[in-house]
Amino acid sequence: xxxxxxxxxxxxxxxxxxxxxxxxxxxxxxxxxxxxxxxxxxxxxxxxxxxxxxxxxxxxxxxxxxxxxxxxxxxxxxxxxxxxxxxxxxxxxxxxxxxxxxxxxxxxx
Amino acid sequence: xxxxxxxxxxxxxxxxxxxxxxxxxxxxxxxxxxxxxxxxxxxxxxxxxxxxxxxxxxxxxxxxxxxxxxxxxxxxxxxxxxxxxxxxxxxxxxxxxxxxxxxxxxxxxxxxxxxxxxxxxxxxxxxxxxxxxxxxxxxxx
Numbered sequence: 001x002x003x004x005x006x007x008x009x010x011x012x013x014x015x016x017x018x019x020x021x022x023x024x025x026x027x028x029x030x031x032x033x034x035x036x037x038x039x040x041x042x043x044x045x046x047x048x049x050x051x052x053x054x055x056x057x058x059x060x061x062x063x064x065x066x067x068x069x070x071x072x073x074x075x076x077x078x079x080x081x082x083x084x085x086x087x088x089x090x091x092x093x094x095x096x097x098x099x100x101x102x103x104x105x106x107x108x109x
Numbered sequence: 110x111x112x113x114x115x116x117x118x119x120x121x122x123x124x125x126x127x128x129x130x131x132x133x134x135x136x137x138x139x140x141x142x143x144x145x146x147x148x149x150x151x152x153x154x155x156x157x158x159x160x161x162x163x164x165x166x167x168x169x170x171x172x173x174x175x176x177x178x179x180x181x182x183x184x185x186x187x188x189x190x191x192x193x194x195x196x197x198x199x200x201x202x203x204x205x206x207x208x209x210x211x212x213x214x215x216x217x218x219x220x221x222x223x224x225x226x227x228x229x230x231x232x233x234x235x236x237x238x239x240x241x242x243x244x245x246x247x248x249x250x
Contacts, residue, residue, distance in 0.1 A: 017131075018160040019124040046131070048156050049207040077149055084153070084214035085207045 005035030007104065008067075010058075013043040018050045028058040030065065036104035037062045042074035052085055059091060068092075070100040110141045110186070110235060115179035122174040122192055127159035130176050134188070137178060143186070144237045151186065151233050154215040157208035158190035158229040165194065184236040185217075193226040 008031045016024055030037065039055065041047070055071070062069040070092045073079060082088050094100035116137045120126040131152050138148045155176070162174045178188045213219055216231040
C-alpha cells in the first residue's frame with residue numbers, strides 16, 4: 001500500500017534578521033505529515049546568520065523524520081551568504097521551483 | 110565614491126536596530142554609486158556585526174550601538190560598528206558563530222577591539238571585479 005506524501009511548503013518573505021528571529025522560528029515548523037519540505041525564500045530580500053541558524057535547525061528536524069528538504073531562492077544573494085558562512089553544501093538550493101520539486105520527489109532524505 | 114564622505118548613526122541597541130541602520134547605510138552606498146551586488150555584501154557583513162552587538166553588548170542593560178562609515182579613497186570603504194558592552198560571538202544555537210565568519214569572508218580586513226566596549230572595524234573594497242569566494246568559487250560582482 002502506498003500513498004502520496006503531501007508537500008510541506010514554508011514561505012518566508014521580506015527582510016529577515018535578528019529582529020524577526022521569533023517569527024522565523026515560528027514559521028519554520030514541520031507539519032504532521034511525512035512529505036518533503038520546500039522552504040520558499042523567493043521573496044526574501046535580506047537574510048542573515050540568524051536565518052541560517054533557524055534553517056539549519058529546521059533541516060535537522062526534517063531529516064530526523066526522514067523528510068527531504070529543499071530551499072527555493074529568488075536571487076543569488078542567499079547562495080552567496082551560505083558560501084560566506086562556509087556552508088555551501090548545507091542545503092539543497094534551487095532557483096527554479098520545478099527543479100526543486102523534482103529533487104524533492106526523489107527517494108530518501 | 111567620494112573620498113571624505115561619511116555616515117554616523119546611533120540607535121538604542123535592541124533587536125530592531127540593525128534594520129534601519131542597514132537601510133541608511135544602503136542609501137549612503139547607493140549615493141556613492143557602489144554596485145548593487147557589492148552593496149548587498151557590505152550590508153550583510155555590517156548587519157552581522159550589528160546583530161552581534163545588539164544581542165550581546167549590554168545584556169539587559171540599555172545602551173547604544175553606533176556605526177561610523179567613511180570613504181577612505183576611490184575604492185575603499187571603512188565601517189566601524191561600536192558599542193559600550195562586551196563582545197561575545199554568538200554560538201548558542203546551530204548556525205550561531207557564523208556571523209564573524211561571514212564578516213571575514215566579505216571584508217578585506219577586520220579588526221576587533223574590546224577595550225571599553227567593542228569596536229568591529231571593517232574595510233571593504235568597493236571596486237567591481239570578479240572575486241574568489243570563500244571556497245574558491247568565482248563570484249561574479
